[in-house]
Amino acid sequence: MPFTDQIIRYGSLSVVGLGKNTGKTECLRYVMDRLYQRQKVVAVTSIGIDGEGVDRVTATPKPEIFLEKGMFFTTVASYYSKKRFRAEICEVLPNETVLGKMITARALERGKMILAGPADTLLLQNWVHQMPQEYPIDVCLVDGAISRLSPASPAVTESMILAVGAAYSLNMRTLAEKTRFVFDTVHLPLADISLRKKLENITRGIRGISAGGEITDPGVESALLPAGVRDVMDKCENRIYVPGAVSNALLKTLAERKEVERTELYIRDFSRIFAEPRVFYSFLRKGGRMFQLFKTRLLAVCVNPVSPEGYRLNSEELVDVIQKEVGVPVYDIKKMEG
Amino acid sequence: MNLARFSERIEGLKYLVDKMELTGSRVRRYLMRMPFSSDRDLLEGHFDILQKACEILSDQKVKPVLMQLEHLFSKIHDIQGTLTALKEKRILDEVELFEIKHFSIICADAAALCLQAGFVHENLYPLQEAFNMLDPDHTGTVSFYIYDSYSKSLAEARKQVASIDPGRDAGTWDRLQDIIQKEELAVREKLSLKLAVMYRALQENFDRIAWIEIWFAKARLALMYNMVRPETVPYDRPGVLSVVEMVNPAIADTLENAGEKFQPVSVTLNSEPCLLTGANMSGKTVVLKTLALIQALTQFSFFVPAQKASIPLVKDVFLVIGDKQDQYRGLSSFAAEMLDLDRIMANMAVGTKMLILADEPARTTNPAEGAAILCAFVEYLEKNGVMSLISTHYGDLGLSCRKLRVAGFQGSNVKGRLDPLRINRYMNYSLIEDKGGSVPLEALNIARLLGVDESFIDTAKKYLK
Structure with a gap:
């Protein structure tokens, strides 16, 4: 498959599923196999909460991942101790998680492992940056999550693959529209470099950006209430930065402004958008603009036409329908494996 | 009483603690648990260490060594849980064994760096034996697993299981996995028992390595604020507290941000009460807070922000700033203050050697009774020979004790607001030194300079007798 080269070039990849059982794990497995065949050293972790997410709370097992000899992986110690293959511990990570100590280890032989790694964006970002510096690693892989449950953003990796499956919906249209939505949010333009530098360390509250690029703090904590947003917009000359969740309420309020065409919304990355597609598009249609501070490259969409209940969508048709909506290659995960 | 408790009581102490560059909650835990000490030998010993650390920090030649040492500190993890497991002779898991191995290597590096820097305190035990135990193949690497060389039967079972496909022969695979589990457990048990013998050395090193970091952080703080080593006067001898040119770091920093400078103040106190008078805004409270801070810093083995300081050691420091309301306990500021005074009185009754710094006691009630309470308090302090400084606006109290006055306001050249x-x-x-008994009447003058409405001030003047 062509995107293996791209993954190697970018050095880090997250595989993100549209929902549970969408083929994310198969997709990750496929990528790991390919990289192993190309004799690339891989480090892999997971940001835990995704569709099957309750695992952080109830500690129910997530799907296991096959690790090849020589692969590095980061997971919590309690999962590590259940392994049935030889691996050497290389490091205990300084931050303890709710599930206990987190460790980085290297597989000394092939084996299965449950992964649960850094649970917030900053830790994940550190992981992606540090691993290649400390170990001879070619590619960092993140078993991603796209859900409001995950505090960690997959946008910290240089590239991304989106897994879409019949498990999310058996309606091809719905699947195609949702994929298109994610595609569009990932491709929101990057903010100007000078603004990115000024804003990247601000992770809470709301900020205004003046015409001259000055950052002002209107002293409002949350962008969830329309009144607060209107208040801020009055003070902030049409440009605001919202590092937290981008909700329906926020986008609706902005779309209802008289000056919507001059309104610019700056967000951290696509994963912070929790608004519904129709609200998102409505804001853009009316002339509002959105920019992100961190942008990842979507390399491909992988579809899984089989739902866990056994329904099977027509593979070629599904690939076709989705391909029409997005400007990146679309593959059938089942065919890729075979 | 430890530093955590004191930093709630003495303003400015927490400010300095927060200025210290520590690598994390592990080290901060040691610092905050440090006891308030009146043991002169201990404190002088600590000051020797601190002085040495200051000298090392000022030596440009060892700077690279110190940077390496700092980097090393940041790599130390909180393995107290693992050490406790070792103490209780529990069987360590693989991660815990790795932590011990990792820590042993760090200790060896830290000891070498300290020696290079010329820091010979808080010596670390060599943990080579522990490291060797966890590196049976002598590879010298920090990574760890239950190596084949620990057990012949483990190596054998692992070899066998590698050739079996669990999908085809699940029974054999499971049986071999069980053997591997059992063997690994046996190895961990053996290692844990051997390491348990070294528990003391490991724990000592874990404590000491935190202290090394604390000494350097204290020294850095001392250099940052031009602090000096205080001279201590033994606890059981009467002495004179004397501080030359003291500075309050928190306030000095605020002033500096506003482009202003803190004017250092000198003060001496004997084993008796002393009244402190002065106009509003003349810095009486700052004097009290800074003295309390300096006394506390000394007895927590810090250097102090002054040119020179001689500090008689005490058992406790009381800083009574009458604005402490305790609404959670239903106390008004007056009630909270009275209970504070009562606690001081109880301590006096049992002869506790203290330093008392009280800011306008009994100011929140009527002047007649307020003055009476103040006089009674001073009488008690006098009778018990308690070193104390008490600020007040009450004049002509008829007290014979020593009095100090802030030289005060030279406002004649002020223009505008x-x-x-x-x-x-x-x-x-x-x-x-103030021989008279009156207090300066400058409140209205200062209110005017602050821009308070003129006609209001004139109205107030009418009521002045």
């Missing part, structure tokens, strides 16, 4: 942050330009904060 006065910015509270700029008042220090017109204020002489030095303390002078």
Whole structure:
């Protein structure tokens, strides 16, 4: 498959599923196999909460991942101790998680492992940056999550693959529209470099950006209430930065402004958008603009036409329908494996 | 009483603690648990270490060594849980064994770096034996697993299981996995038992390595604020507290941000009460807070922000700033203050050697009773020979005790409205011995300079007798 080269070039990849059982794990497995065949050293972790997410709370097992000899992986110690293959511990990570100590280890032989790694964006970002510096690693892989449950953003990796499956919906249209939505949010333009530098360390509250690029703090904590947003917009000359969740309420309020065409919304990355597609598009249609501070490259969409209940969508048709909506290659995960 | 408790009581102490560059909660835990000490030998010993650390920090030649040491500190993890497991002779898991191995290597590096830097305190035990135990193949690497060389039967079972496909022969695979589990457990048990013998050395090193970091952080703080080593006067001997040119770091920093300078103040106290008078905004409270801070810093083995300091050691420091309301316990500021005074009185009754710094006690009630309470308090302090400084606005109390007065306001050259942050330009904060009993009447003058409505001030003047 062509995107293996791209993954190697970018050095880090997250595989993100549209929902549970969408083929994310198969997709990750496929990528790991390919990289192993190309004799690339891989480090892999997971940001835990995704569709099957309750695992952080109830500690129910997530799907296991096959690790090849020589692969590095980061997971919590309690999962590590259940392994049935030889691996050497290389490091205990300084931050303890709710599930206990987190460790980085290297597989000394092939084996299965449950992964649960850094649970917030900053830790994940550190992981992606540090691993290649400390170990001879070619590619960092993140078993991603796209859900409001995950505090960690997959946008910290240089590239991304989106897994879409019949498990999310058996309606091809719905699947195609949702994929298109994610595609569009990932491709929101990057903010100007000078603004990115000024804003990247601000992770809470709301900020205004003046015409001259000055950052002002209107002293409002949350962008969830329309009144607060209107208040801020009055003070902030049409440009605001919202590092937290981008909700329906926020986008609706902005779309209802008289000056919507001059309104610019700056967000951290696509994963912070929790608004519904129709609200998102409505804001853009009316002339509002959105920019992100961190942008990842979507390399491909992988579809899984089989739902866990056994329904099977027509593979070629599904690939076709989705391909029409997005400007990146679309593959059938089942065919890729075979 | 430890530093955590004291930093709640003495203003400015927490400010300095927060200025210290520590690598994390592990080290901060050691610092905050440090006891308030009146043991002179202990404190002098600590000051020797601190002085050495200051000298090392000032030596440009060892800077690279110190940077390496700092980097090393940041790599130390909180393995107290693992050490406790070792103490209780529990069987360590693989991660815990790795932690011990990792820590042993760090200790060896830290010991070498300390030696290179010339820091010979808090010596670390060599943990080579522990490391060797966890590196049976002598590879010298920090990574760890239950190596084949620990057990022949483990190596054998692992070899066998590698050739079996669990999908085809699940029974054999499971049986071999069980053997591997059992063997690994046996190896961990053996290692844990051997390591348990070294528990003391490991724990000592874990404590000491935190202290090394604390000494250097304290030394860095001392250099940052031009602090000096205080001279201590033994606890059981009467002495004179004398501080030359003391500075309050928190306030000095605030002033500096506003482009102003803190005017250092000198003060001496004997084993008796001393009254402190002065106009509003003349820095009486700052004197009290800074003295409390300096006393506390000394007895927590810090250097102090002054040119010179001689500090008689005490058992406790009381800083009574009458604005402490305790609504959670239903206490008004007056009630909270009275209970504070009562606690002091109880301590006096049992002869506790203390330093008392009280800011306008009984100011929140009527002047007649307030003055009476103040006089009674001073009488008690006098009778018990308690070193204390008490600020007040009450004049003509008829007390014979020593009095200090803030030289005060030189406001004749003020033009227009006065910015509270700029008042220090017109204020002489030095303390002078005061023989008389009256207090300066400058409240209305200062209110006027602050820009308070003129007609209001004129109205107030009508009521002045």
